[in-house]
Amino acid sequence: MIAYLAHDIKTPLASVIGYLCLLDETPHLPEDLRHQYTHITLEKAYRLERLINEFFDIAKLNQTYSPLHKENIHLLYLLEQMKEEFYPLTSQKDQKIVIDVQEDLLVYVDAQKMARVFNNILKNAFHYSYEHTTINIHAYQDESYVHIVFENDGDTIPQDKIQKIFKQFYRLDESRNSKTGGSGLGLSIAKTIVEQHHGLIKVSSQNQHTIFDVMLPLHEL
Template sequence: MNKQNSKHKKLVQFWLCGIGFTIGMVVLFGLGYILCHLVTWQSYETPYILLKMAEFGIAPVLFLAGWGFLIYRFFFYVPRAVSDRSRAIRRLWLRTVLLLFLSIVLWLGLMILLLVGISSLLRWDIVWNGSASMAYILQTIRFLTPFLAIVGVVVISLLLFRKPFSYLQEIVQAAEQMQQEPEKPITLSAPVKTIQDELNRLRESSNQNALAAKEAEQRKNDLIVYLAHDLKTPLTSVIGYLSLLQDEPEISQELRAKYTGIALNKAQRLEELINQFFEITRFQLTHMELEWETIHFSRMLEQTAFEFQPILEEKHLQLQTEIAPDVKLTCDPDKLERVVDNLIRNAISYSYPDTAISLEMHTTEEYAVLTICNTGRTISPEKLDRIFEQFFRGDSSRATATGGAGLGLAIAKQITELHGGTIKADSRNEQIRFTVTLPLRQKIV
């Protein structure tokens, strides 16, 4: 929003300055016209000539110089908000065409104004001196004015704009290079080094975004392959045990219960894997929108922790809580509960057996701070930097029994940031700690 406002502000400033220049020049022309008629009535030849020189010489030069400066500033400005190569190239080409067109129009106008001024001075010289030969010259100049203006535009453009347009051509070629050879650094002439730095920054940012997207896509594809492979094992077991129960009607009740229990466990594993597929689909296709409520945050944490007791007992883990009482929070309760759920599940998945997981929550003047800590294998700094990326899993082995689709922490980060909060991860001395900071009150628009 701030970048968009800044862009609009620059456009408004550009047009206000241009309108100001235009109004100023109109006023100067008007004053010159009035003064010229006044001195004409009094037959003052010298003041009239000076006024005409100002009207058709100084004023047009100031006008065109002002507009030229504004056009240069506007059309050579490379916006920092552009992160897409094709958009940057389209903008540079558009600015090239507009700059060429406007420069021709402005210089053509300058030449016409100067030639009209000369012919006007000659016309008044004829009025005062009655020279017939000058009348012929005047008619010839008026006839040749358009051709002289065009020739003047071409000559002046070649002389004055040759170097700037060569720089502009460098910029356009550099933009095309960004599209065709994104890995190659851009090198421009010294006068446009600032634009060179901006284009290189844009190139590096675009390359990083493309690489991150490619890696995320590859991780997602690998994960889907792993999940598809892991679907086969429990499904084969379910079919095998159910076939055995069907083919052996005389099997003992004890074995029947055992086989049924195994088939049920394998079916539940299948359900978990299918849920992971749905998690991937939902994350890719949905856009999160928050539904704000004021909730009893302390009570929600206690309830969520209690719901994990069966899983904790099965994994031989303990969950120790230290929650500040009566803390209320403005949030989307379903989304925030998902954050807490994902963090606790992550702690369970990566904890050593027979260890404790701690869940603590305290408040400051403006924030609620939630900390979840577990004992497990220390995460390397390289993995810690990427732990909130989509489809990234700390355990890169093919087994998916530990951890999920690699989306839990990415989703937790997205939801936390939508609430205006932050989430951080730290790992040292076999301790893994996640800290979530949330504002207690929200400015809901």
């Protein structure tokens, strides 16, 4: 996969360099051509950025299998941090993130890896939520697990796609690759990390409402 990506990167990079050279070496280029070349260069740069992001995703996948460094953390504080990080994105679509979690609720996790889980789920919710909607996060306990629940409003995920949503390199909507720029690893990484914590992650979707439920064990296994 890395070899394929390395090969793919050469094409947009060559285009970026080529068009920049034209812009640099032709000072009296007509304005319409200058605008056209600038636009093409920007598109190729975005393509290059997406491919580089895929490299990072693959690197993260390899890091996922490293040992856990678990500690008790306040779930609310971790989620609030994620909310702040996502504000520049959610504001683009006039979305909000609302968190309803008790301040004293502790989870025994690897904080960095669990932050990656929440990041990947929120990124998915952001991309597939409608504009002007709210992403709700709440938590509760049952006899065995702490449930961290993420809810968003967007197109209903068909049942045949729900069965594949946690597979590596699976993209929910191929037509949106240019917008999301993802490699299809985010939810697979989230599932792997949760399972490392002896937990479960589930998803359901109906009536334009999607729910991700991250279940972390109350007691160390």
